[in-house]
Amino acid sequence: MSASAISQAEYEQQESANRLGLWLFFASEAFMFAGLLVARFYLWGDTRPHLDQAVALIITAVLLLSSYSMNRAEVMIAHDDRKGFLNSLLITAALGVVFLIGVIGFEWQGHIRPTDGAFGAVLYGMTGMHALHVVSGIVFIFIVWNNGRKGHYSADRHWGVHACAVWWHYIDLVWVFFYPALYLIGTAQ
Amino acid sequence: MVIFSLGIIRGIVGQIVGTAVGLILVTLIRLLMGLPAWKAEPAMIIGALIGAVGFMIGVGALSDWFKWMGGKETPMHHGPPTDKPAWTRYFSVDYNHKVIGVQYAVTGILLVLVAGSLALIFRTELAQTGLQYIEAATFNTLFGMHGIVMIAGILLGVGGMINYLVPLMIGASDMAFPRLNAFGFWINVPGAILVISALFMGGWDTGWTGYPPLSVLAPMGVQAFMLGVYLVGISSIVGSANTLVTVAKMRAPGMSWFRMPIFVWAAVATSIIQLTATQLIGLSFLMVTVERVLGMGFFNPVLTAHAIEVGSPPGNVVLFQHLFWFYSHPAVYVFILPGLGIISELLPVFARKPLFGYKWIALSSLAIALVGFLVWAHHMFTAGMEPFLRIPFQFATMLVAVPTGVKFFSWVGTIWRGKLEFPTPMLFVLGAISVFLIGGLTGPPNGTVTTDLYLHDTYWIVGHFHATMFGGFIFPFFAALYYWFPKATGRMYNERLGKLHFWLILPGFWVQSLGQIAVGLLGMRRRIADYDPALGIQNGHVWITVAGYVIGLSVLVMIYNLAWSARKGPVAAANPWRSRSPEFQIPSPIPEHSYAEAFVITGEPYDYGLPGATYVAMNPSAAPAAAD
Ligand code: HEM
Ligand SMILES: [Cu+2]
Numbered sequence: 001m002s003a004s005a006i007s008q009a010e011y012e013q014q015e016s017a018n019r020l021g022l023w024l025f026f027a028s029e030a031f032m033f034a035g036l037l038v039a040r041f042y043l044w045g046d047t048r049p050h051l052d053q054a055v056a057l058i059i060t061a062v063l064l065l066s067s068y069s070m071n072r073a074e075v076m077i078a079h080d081d082r083k084g085f086l087n088s089l090l091i092t093a094a095l096g097v098v099f100l101i102g103v104i105g106f107e108w109q110g111h112i113r114p115t116d117g118a119f120g121a122v123l124y125g126m127t128g129m130h131a132l133h134v135v136s137g138i139v140f141i142f143i144v145w146n147n148g149r150k151g152h153y154s155a156d157r158h159w160g161v162h163a164c165a166v167w168w169h170y171i172d173l174v175w176v177f178f179y180p181a182l183y184l185i186g187t188a189q
Numbered sequence: 190m191v192i193f194s195l196g197i198i199r200g201i202v203g204q205i206v207g208t209a210v211g212l213i214l215v216t217l218i219r220l221l222m223g224l225p226a227w228k229a230e231p232a233m234i235i236g237a238l239i240g241a242v243g244f245m246i247g248v249g250a251l252s253d254w255f256k257w258m259g260g261k262e263t264p265m266h267h268g269p270p271t272d273k274p275a276w277t278r279y280f281s282v283d284y285n286h287k288v289i290g291v292q293y294a295v296t297g298i299l300l301v302l303v304a305g306s307l308a309l310i311f312r313t314e315l316a317q318t319g320l321q322y323i324e325a326a327t328f329n330t331l332f333g334m335h336g337i338v339m340i341a342g343i344l345l346g347v348g349g350m351i352n353y354l355v356p357l358m359i360g361a362s363d364m365a366f367p368r369l370n371a372f373g374f375w376i377n378v379p380g381a382i383l384v385i386s387a388l389f390m391g392g393w394d395t396g397w398t399g400y401p402p403l404s405v406l407a408p409m410g411v412q413a414f415m416l417g418v419y420l421v422g423i424s425s426i427v428g429s430a431n432t433l434v435t436v437a438k439m440r441a442p443g444m445s446w447f448r449m450p451i452f453v454w455a456a457v458a459t460s461i462i463q464l465t466a467t468q469l470i471g472l473s474f475l476m477v478t479v480e481r482v483l484g485m486g487f488f489n490p491v492l493t494a495h496a497i498e499v500g501s502p503p504g505n506v507v508l509f510q511h512l513f514w515f516y517s518h519p520a521v522y523v524f525i526l527p528g529l530g531i532i533s534e535l536l537p538v539f540a541r542k543p544l545f546g547y548k549w550i551a552l553s554s555l556a557i558a559l560v561g562f563l564v565w566a567h568h569m570f571t572a573g574m575e576p577f578l579r580i581p582f583q584f585a586t587m588l589v590a591v592p593t594g595v596k597f598f599s600w601v602g603t604i605w606r607g608k609l610e611f612p613t614p615m616l617f618v619l620g621a622i623s624v625f626l627i628g629g630l631t632g633p634p635n636g637t638v639t640t641d642l643y644l645h646d647t648y649w650i651v652g653h654f655h656a657t658m659f660g661g662f663i664f665p666f667f668a669a670l671y672y673w674f675p676k677a678t679g680r681m682y683n684e685r686l687g688k689l690h691f692w693l694i695l696p697g698f699w700v701q702s703l704g705q706i707a708v709g710l711l712g713m714r715r716r717i718a719d720y721d722p723a724l725g726i727q728n729g730h731v732w733i734t735v736a737g738y739v740i741g742l743s744v745l746v747m748i749y750n751l752a753w754s755a756r757k758g759p760v761a762a763a764n765p766w767r768s769r770s771p772e773f774q775i776p777s778p779i780p781e782h783s784y785a786e787a788f789v790i791t792g793e794p795y796d797y798g799l800p801g802a803t804y805v806a807m808n809p810s811a812a813p814a815a816a817d
Contacts, residue, residue: 024430032468117492117501121485147260189500
């Protein structure tokens with residue numbers, strides 16, 4: 001939003017509306033992700049395919065780690081530490097890219113193909129939809145990074161950073177549900 | 190070029206260019222990958238998506254956001270354009286919620302007209318047994334297109350009422366996110382263009398529900414239809430989030446939740462459904478899309494050899510129906526809750542009596558919305574769904590009748606011993622109640638497993654849902670158009686033409702609806718181009734078709750009336766209905782920024798006829814005094 005032209009009170013009022021809007025959007029997206037989980041349990045029941053557990057564990061850890069660096073970024077801009085803020089953003093984006101490489105470069109190269117019945121459809125459907133959101137998060141990070149580089153955020157006015165951060169945490173949280181549904185629950189066939 | 194100053198023209202050019210880019214892109218990629226260069230469906234999908242983005246760029250709905258991404262600030266431009274005629278703002282991106290409301294409503298009416306014309310074509314075919322004018326495949330495309338374009342039209346009409354009225358009723362200067370609001374309207378236009386373009390891609394034969402496996406096997410038209418619905422769904426999601434934030438954050442001082450105009454409650458309940466459930470129709474259509482182009486077998490019961498080797502279970506078509514109806518049952522409440530809100534809003538004005546049981550009405554909207562999430566499988570009693578789900582869904586369905594009954598009770602209580610007046614809006618409100626009653630009474634037999642096994646997929650169902658939609662949306666929407674017309678245009682519509690409209694459509698609709706119900710009971714299946722003369726229902730079909738034409742004619746009367754009156758009608762008073770609602774306390778037409786000064790809420794909204802009761806305390810500088 002227009003940052004400098006308005007008073008701090010107006011900025012905060014707009015920000016509280018923005019925040020509610022963002023959380024409503026999260027609620028909406030939650031229904032879509034829940035729909036995918038429903039498909040998983042409806043079609044797979046208590047079975048699951050054999051997948052590469054090591055890769056899954058690594059990328060899950062990487063994604064959780066990226067939430068930490070994202071949190072650092074937000075804390076740092078709140079303390080006007082511009083340099084640390086920008087670096088933390090880059091680290092987050094890099095971890096996101098590692099996650100994507102793990103999904104697309106490794107997990108998707110296994111023996112399950114998209115056309116393999118319910119296993120293929122659900123596996124690629126869930127990881128693909130999630131990966132798409134990770135990509136959107138990385139794009140968001142770069143927009144914020146670019147604006148941050150130009151000095152557009154300050155300790156008390158950085159709604160864009162906050163929105164980016166919660167969006168990232170949200171995508172992370174979705175994976176926390178997807179990971180066990182795909183890799184842990186049910187007996188591997 | 191003057192014409193390119195219209196956003197919509199730039200948008201359509203953008204959509205064409207974007208589509209072309211998409212087609213070329215997919216072809217190039219396929220060439221690079223060494224595949225046969227041309228494959229229609231993937232090219233069409235990518236073309237459609239880039240085309241939609243092209244439209245939004247062309248129309249200018251993304252301009253400010255692009256600037257924000259680059260860190261630039263953009264002022265909120267308000268008011269008519271300075272360098273072109275004032276009417277052009279209706280064809281371009283404009284951030285005023287009243288303009289957007291009108292854009293929604295007019296586009297909605299246009300879509301309803303298109304969909305209605307399609308219906309008249311296949312109704313003409315059905316007037317006789319045998320096939321006279323169209324082929325079976327065309328018939329299939331026409332009824333599917335009729336259904337989905339109507340639904341899009343209704344969603345836009347709902348958006349029109351909510352966008353125009355909610356900020357006015359709560360005393361907000363605009364919606365919370367004006368740019369998102371404009372985006373939410375404009376994304377419908379490429380969506381509608383896509384849906385209608387399905388006609389030129391072989392059509393499709395699944396009807397609006399798009400069930401696999403048929404939708405996986407259908408011509409490419411089904412893909413255009415699903416992508417179009419996807420875009421319209423985006424509009425529902427962003428629009429409803431905007432509405433909820435607006436109501437939560439921007440109410441006038443003194444307007445507690447239980448002092449909001451009742452329509453605002455309906456808007457809130459509607460928005461909760463749209464915000465959440467819409468995702469699931471999107472997801473289900475997306476699954477069909479990836480099954481069609483990537484062979485991902487969500488719904489395919491047949492396994493490939495490799496799938497068997499890796500031990501995969503098969504796909505399941507019933508999953509689609511669960512996901513689809515999880516949206517599409519609640520969606521019927523999206524269609525009707527705003528309309529029922531209009532009924533409750535207008536009845537006290539024309540009965541000059543307080544609304545009976547305000548709190549119950551307010552909460553019944555929420556209750557309908559929430560219970561509505563628990564009944565979806567009543568559409569699947571014959572689908573081969575798990576049998577143990579039948580009884581719970583039967584009883585959950587009956588439960589919805591309770592809050593709906595609360596509304597009827599309140600309407601009767603409000604009319605009871607009131608001083609009724611009967612201008613056109615009131616006629617439509619009363620007509621709506623009578624029509625919705627037909628729809629409501631035909632619902633429970635569908636929700637009861639034993640009877641539904643016979644009624645399912647017959648014309649009875651067609652009669653049922655037309656009555657609910659006409660009673661719950663079409664009639665109240667028309668009431669709203671007449672009622673707020675003087676506020677929007679500053680002129681009065683022609684009362685005699687308004688009454689003519691009403692006295693054509695009401696009997697027309699009764700005949701159509703009762704006729705559909707009757708032929709359904711006598712054995713007419715739905716979604717079928719022909720029927721056996723031995724059923725003895727041809728006369729019934731003639732009646733239904735003639736009634737359809739009468740309804741179409743009546744709508745043309747309305748359009749003529751409104752279009753003519755908007756320019757030539759007598760100048761309207763600020764408060765022609767002696768309403769207590771805040772938007773009637775300011776001049777007609779409503780000024781650009783609505784309220785010159787903030788107002789305060791000091792009483793209950795519907796205390797009509799109670800001496801000394803006030804609702805809105807306007808600043809003395811604002812126009813007329815509150816009504817009695
Ligand atoms: C008293 C409340 C209602 C009950 C108990 C009820 C029940 C049902 C049931 C069980 C069906 C499925 C019938 C079948 O396919 O065999 C059905 C169909 C339908 N209902 Fe209702 N309904 C009610 C109100 C409404 C309302 C208010 C609307 C919309 C505005 C509506 C719109 C529809 C539509 C569109 C269908 C057909 C869907 C399709 O298969 O294309 N109903 N209703
Ligand atoms: Cu239903």
